[in-house]
Amino acid sequence: MSLTRDFVKSHGLGNDYIVMTRFPGEMTPERIRLVCDRNFGVGSDGILLLTRASEPFGLRIFNPDGSEAEKSGNGLRIFAKFLYEYGYATNRLFRIQTLGGMVTAEVYPDASNRVDRVKVDMGKATVDPVSVGLANWEKPFVEELLELAPDLRLKGTAISVGNPHFVFFREELDEKFMREWGPKIENHPLFPKRINTQMVRVTGPSEIEIRIWERGAGWTLASGSSSCAAATVSVMLGKVRSPVRVRMPGGILAIEVSPEQEIRMEGPVSEVMSGDFSPDLLALLDSAGK
Template sequence: MKNGFFRGHGLGNDYLVMDPKELTFSLTPASIKRICDRNWGLGSDGILAIVPTKRADFGLRIFNPDGSEAEKSGNGLRIFSRYLHATGRTKKTRFTVDTKGGLVSIALHLDRHGDAASATVEMGRATFDPAALPCTLRVDELLREPIDAAGRSLRFTGVSVGNPHCVVLKPSGESWSREDLLALGPALENHAIFPKRTNVQLAVPTGPAELFILIWERGAGETQASGSSSCAAASAAVRLGLVRSPVTVKMPGGALTIEVAQDFSLTMKGPVAEVARGTLSASFLRELRAKRGK
């Protein structure tokens, strides 16, 4: 379908899926920003673009709403997998996807209507190596490292799950506020020690195998849920001995289950929903072309 889109969400974190081969315009940073704008475009937390690959069954590029590119997205992968099944691009319930953050394996779980209502995604292996994020600190692992942001002295654990994460944990019994997130999120995302910026999670253990997190996504800002953020926070909390696997990660949008293996390989399971399918209007396309490069 020319200039078509598929809209889905994972726990309120919404993405548009598009096929660049079916678009009459290019997915440039300018066009992505316009499409994702919630007042002047369709509105979205990002765009998922299906691309050719020889390494897996399907290839995926993930674009943030500011036009930058993400390496991996757990919610995005679940939405992409539902798109593939719902649009008939595959009848399989198990397949692989090639992302900039590595290869992942996905298993779909169909409901009584035959819809992929949830998915299990093997997200790869977490690492706390500074070079993997990257982070400029010269330490063996980024565990409880001191950092100053927004006038506050904190300690963070840095995790890469194919994309970079800065996890700031409070002790059990304490809490984070949205005001904390709005102040610390952008300050940590753009901190000088993260040369490619970072995703941010403000986390607190709420049980022996449970976390609550608030999320600030690189290039997107505050989000209701995030699969890769859940994986990062669970990995950090397990590594620090604060929770045990499998970890239920609760967020404002809902909960995901994250299994953290002994070698820190990660498996994420959670729901996914389709919202709409449609096409961009002729007038909107003219507007995109008129603003090309701006």
């Protein structure tokens, strides 16, 4: 069956997205922000829009601030579940084209054909400064100092897993620091396209714990691409061995990192609801476009 409602809402470890096959009217930043608003709209960490209904399936990802994202690990698991359960994908293994490149997803349906776990081949990570989107920086930004204030410099690594990330390590995680400095890192002049940020604590030979500031979304309970970036940098620097268990406030993801920095991510996914936009919300969306 294909989707007959306006949207499906699902989450991966508390990171929730609205899946849609069509958007009412022009998809402007103002309208995206309204739909994602938790008080005046449906409420979500973003929108997943189906743009091609046959393999390779097409996906566009929008942040709650109205901007467009290249890739989302949790979003891809949610989208893969949606494609399989609503009959768009008939095989367990299929490809999805994103702005950040082609990925392969494998779903694991239960006896009732419901999907509660998805594995995604996230592609290859790179520290190439052009791919990461660094400004006026010609070499890989690996364990370099990022100046945030005259008296604050932060050692970290900039890496792309299809979207850009800044990864730094701490012996103890500090939520207050991330909430205060995450926006400043996101909008640092070195990152003209903005960047996602992960604070990482190594907790075992193959385990890390992270806190996340997500570009366009802010403080986030969980993020698939952030987990991939943090795990890859941790393996690359010899701090842990693959496969890596990544702990976040929302839960745990399993990340495999090959010697060539090819990444595979596996984790849970759950549908919350499906529904239709009310006439009142549709009127608000119409007025938001004027």
